[in-house]
Amino acid sequence: MLEHITEAQLKRMTLKELIALCEEAREVITRTVLKTGGHLSSNLGMVELTVALHYVFDFPKDKLVFDVGHQCYTHKLLTGRFNEFDTIRQKNGISGFPKREESEYDCYNTGHAGTSVSAVLGIAKARDIKGENFNAIAVIGDGSFNNGLIYEAFNSLRLLNTNVLLILNDNGMSIAPTVGSMHEYLEILSEDMAQKSKKDRHAKIFERFGFAYDGVYDGNDLEAMINKLTEVKERLKNESVILHILTKKGKGYAFCEDDPEATHGISIANASQIKAEYSEVLGKTLTRLAEKDERIVAVTAAMTSSLGLGEFFEKYPERSVDVGICEEHATILCASMATEGLKPYYAVYSTFLQRSFDEIIIDICGQNLPVTLCIDRAGISGADGETHQGVFDLSFLSLIPNLTIAVPKDVNEFERMLEFSSSFNAPLAIRYPREGKRVFKEQSEIVLGKWEKLLSGDGKYAVIACGERALTQVFASAEELRAHGINITVINARFVKPIDGQMLDGLREQHIITVEDNMLLGGLGSLINCHMTGKGKTLKNFAYKDAFIPQGSPAELMEELGVSKKEITQYILKNENR
C-alpha cells in the first residue's frame, strides 16, 4: 500500500486502511533500521501521528517542521521515498533527517534540538507578509522542550502576531529520559487528564505566551489524532495551538518499548573491529581520577551514557550534572563551578559543542578557567550527515585565546591526556572520534605543546597528523612508501594548540605534509601554515575542503574527500618523480 501512495490516495482511505498503512510503515521502518541503522523507537512512536497529519493537512502546501528531525521516517515513506528507503543514512542514499534537497515535502532541515518553533514561526511570519494562506506545523519532542531556543521562540509569538501549530510529542525521553522542571511540568499536565480545573490552571504557562493549550491525548490512537487535528486545523485560523500528545517510544515492538534508550539509535558498526571506544575510556578514566580528586565534576547535556559517563554518574551522583539539551547552560555551569575551585569536565558531541561557542569564548576562555571539554564524535561522524559532522571543532576552537587543544592518537593516549588534564590549570579541549580501532606502539609522556615522533624517516618527508584516523592513514601510507624505498617521518601532533614550534622548526629541511580529520581552515594544517608563513617552506595539507560533508561511513568519506593513505602515497610518489 505504502509503495506508491500519494497524498490524494491517503486522504481517500478508510480508517481501517489507514490503520493497515500504519502497520505497514511500522514494519518497514523496523525491518529497514535493523539493517541500516538509524533511529528506531522514536520513529515507531510517531507512525500514527504522521499518518494523521498527512490525512488532515495538505502537504507540501502546508508546512511541517520536525524538531531535530530524526523522527521523520514515516513522513518520508508517505512522500515518495518508499523505494529508496533502504538507502537511508547510507552514502548517496536518502537522509535520516528532513532535507529540502530531497523532497518538496521537507520544508526545513533540522538536526540540532530546539530549532523547530523558531523555524515554524519564521515560516508563518513569511506567509503573513506574503499574504498567503497555509498551515505551519512543528512537531517537537519533550526532550527538545528543555532547550532555551523554545523559550526565545515562545517569547516572541505575540510579537510576531502569527498562528502556528506546535505538536508536543511527549514520550518522556530524548535519547535519555528527559530531565528538568519543564519535564516535570509536562508530567503534571499528563497526570491531570481527569482533573480539568487543575489542568487549566497548569496550562497557564503556555497561555501566558499566547498559545492555546490542548492536551493530553494519546498520539498512538489514529482515529483520535485525526479527529483532534481536524478540529485544531479550524482553530489555527484564529490562534496558535500547542497540542500535547503522549506517544510510546518504540510503540509496537516489545524490545523497543522495554528499552527505548538503547533503541533510540541503532548502530550497525561492526563491533569486532572496535578494540575500545573512546567513550568507554572517558568513563573509566574519569571515574578513576575522581576517586582521588574531589574537585572533579562531570557535566553532560542529555547524552550521559552515549558519552560513556553512566558509571561516573552512578558512582558520584553529587558530582554529576545532566542538564538536558541545554548546551549553553552546561558550558556556563562548568565555567562557574571552576571559579569556585572545582575541576569540571563537559562531555559533548563535537557537533553540539557548536551551540556553546560564545560561552567557550566568554565564560571559559575569557576567564581562563580549568574546564576540560571532552569532545566525542569529532571528525566525520557518519550516517547522520551534514548536520552532525564533527569536522569544524579544531577550526572554531583554535581561534579562541587561552584554549589548549589536544587530540589523542589512540585510546591509551586519550587516557594519559585525561590524566594530564587533571593537573592542567587552564581551558583544555580533547577531541576524539567514536571508535578506537588501533593502538599505536609508542606511548611517550604527555608534555604541553610537545609532539611525538612515531616514525623516523630519511629526512625528506615529514608527515604531521593528529588523531587516530589521520595517523592510521599515514601509517598505511608509510608502509606503501617503504616498498618504494621512501621512509617518511611521522609525527603525532598531540597538541593542535599550542603547536610544537620547536619540532616544526627542526623540520625545516623536510617537505612537510599535514593530515587531519577536520576542515582545512583553522585546523592543524592551517595553524602550521601560519607558523611557517614567510619561511618559504614547501607544504601540503590533507584536510577537508570548504563544503558540507554528506552522510557515509568515516572510512568511505575520508577516502572520497582525499584524506587517505592513497592520496598521501600518490602525492609523495608524484613529488618523487617530478
Added chain:
Amino acid sequence: MLEHITEAQLKRMTLKELIALCEEAREVITRTVLKTGGHLSSNLGMVELTVALHYVFDFPKDKLVFDVGHQCYTHKLLTGRFNEFDTIRQKNGISGFPKREESEYDCYNTGHAGTSVSAVLGIAKARDIKGENFNAIAVIGDGSFNNGLIYEAFNSLRLLNTNVLLILNDNGMSIAPTVGSMHEYLEILSEDMAQKSKKDRHAKIFERFGFAYDGVYDGNDLEAMINKLTEVKERLKNESVILHILTKKGKGYAFCEDDPEATHGISIANASQIKAEYSEVLGKTLTRLAEKDERIVAVTAAMTSSLGLGEFFEKYPERSVDVGICEEHATILCASMATEGLKPYYAVYSTFLQRSFDEIIIDICGQNLPVTLCIDRAGISGADGETHQGVFDLSFLSLIPNLTIAVPKDVNEFERMLEFSSSFNAPLAIRYPREGKRVFKEQSEIVLGKWEKLLSGDGKYAVIACGERALTQVFASAEELRAHGINITVINARFVKPIDGQMLDGLREQHIITVEDNMLLGGLGSLINCHMTGKGKTLKNFAYKDAFIPQGSPAELMEELGVSKKEITQYILKNENR
C-alpha cells in the same frame, strides 16, 4: 565618604549616612561617565540596590554575579575602586564590566546577556559540593530575561537542588525597551501590586521552576531594599528566591529618566571626525532597497536603533522584527523566512553574533539560504573590552561552507555591497566597524570574489587588506614609503571569502603582505596563507595575535597590537635593507 569605604564601615552606617552614600555614588558615576563614556542610566538605577546588597550580605564571601555586567559601577565604587574610577573603560584603566582579575569582589566576568543565572547556579552547586556556606546572588535586568539561557537555567534549578537569589531588576528596558511575552508578564506582575490573589496566580510561572517569587518592590527605596534583602537572606537557607524589583533607569537625573535609551551608553567619540556611520548607511540603504523589493525583511535582537534600523522599522513595521536579546532565535527566523522566499537581513554586533554560530552553520549555510548578516562593531570595538571585541568574526565565519564574506573599504562601498546583496542568492556576511571616517577615491563595481587594486606599485610589494581601518593604515604607510622611493601595490580584499585567487596568482612575483582588523587565525591572512601553501611564497601577516584584547580605543589598540602603518612601514623598510 566613598573614597576609602570598607565593607565593615558600610555595615555600621546609619540609614541617613547610607542615603548620603547613594547620592555621592550617583554624583561620581554621572560626573565620570559624562567624561569617560560608559553606561549611565542603568547604573543610576542600581545605586540603592547595590548599597543595600553590600549592607546586608558579606562580600566577597557571598558571591554576586551581574548579568551583562554593565550595571556594576556602584559595586566597583564600594569595593576599593573609587580612586581608579575615572580610568573606567579607558586603556589600562578599570573595566566597565565585572572582572575577576581586578577585584576579589568580582566573582564572575560577564558581558553577554543571560549568563548570570547559570553562573550563580554553578557557583551555588560548587558551594554545596564543597560543603561550604555562603550566599549566591545574581542581579539580572528584564531585557536579559528574554534570553533562552534563563529558561535553561530555570529548568535545571530543581535538578541542581541548590539555593540562589535572583534579583530581577525590572526597568522595562535593555538598551531598547524590552519586548516579548515575558516582558508583558512582568508588567502584569508589577501592575498587580494591589491585587495579591491575582499576583499569586501569575507568580506560578516562577514557582513552577522551583523559585519562591517575591515582588514587586521599589528598588530605589534604600530602606525597603535593606529590609527586604535581610528577610530574603534568611529564606535562602531553605529555598531559592526571585526578588522582583522595579528601578528607574537614569534615576536622579532628569535627562536620563526622560531618555534612558539614549543615555544607556554614553559615547565620547569625537563626532567631528566621523563622516558617516556605517549603521546610518545600513538604515538608509536597506530602507531604499526595501521600497522596490518586497521580499526584504529586517531582524534585530534588541538593538534596532544602534544598528541604524530605526527608520526601516518605522517605515516597514510589518517587515521588521526585533525579538529582544535572542540571537539564536533571530538567526533561525531569518533562515526560515528565507525558505519561504523572503530576503532577510539580520543586523547584529559582531560579538553577539557568536551566540548564533551553530544556527549560521546549520540553519543558514547548511540550507544555503539567502540571509544577509550585517555585522556591526566588527574588529576592535573599544571601551567595552575583552567581552565585546569583534575580532573573531572573520575567523569563525570563514570556516563555514556556503558563506560569502564581504568587508567594505568605506561607507560608499558598504552601500554598494548592500545593493549587491539584494540580488545575491546565498548566505552573505558583511562586516564593518562602527565609525566611517574615510572615503576612498576608487569605487569600482562589486563582483563576487573579485578584489580591487587601489594603488599600483612598482611590483615588489603587494599589500592586501580588508576593511576601512586596515586600509587606512596601509594608505598611510604607502605614503611614508613613497618618501623612501618605495611604491607599494595596495589591494582591497573586499571579499574575504571567496578570495580572489586569480588576482593572488598574478602577484606571484611580489612580496605579499596582509593586513586586517581581526585575529590572524582564520582571517584574511590565514586564508591567503592556505591558498599559497606549497607555492613557496614570501608572506607576512599583520593581524591580532592569539590573545584576548583589553579595552582601549581602536586606534591605540591597533597601534599597540602592531596592526598599524608604523609596523607595516618598518617591516618593508627593514626588508629593503636586508
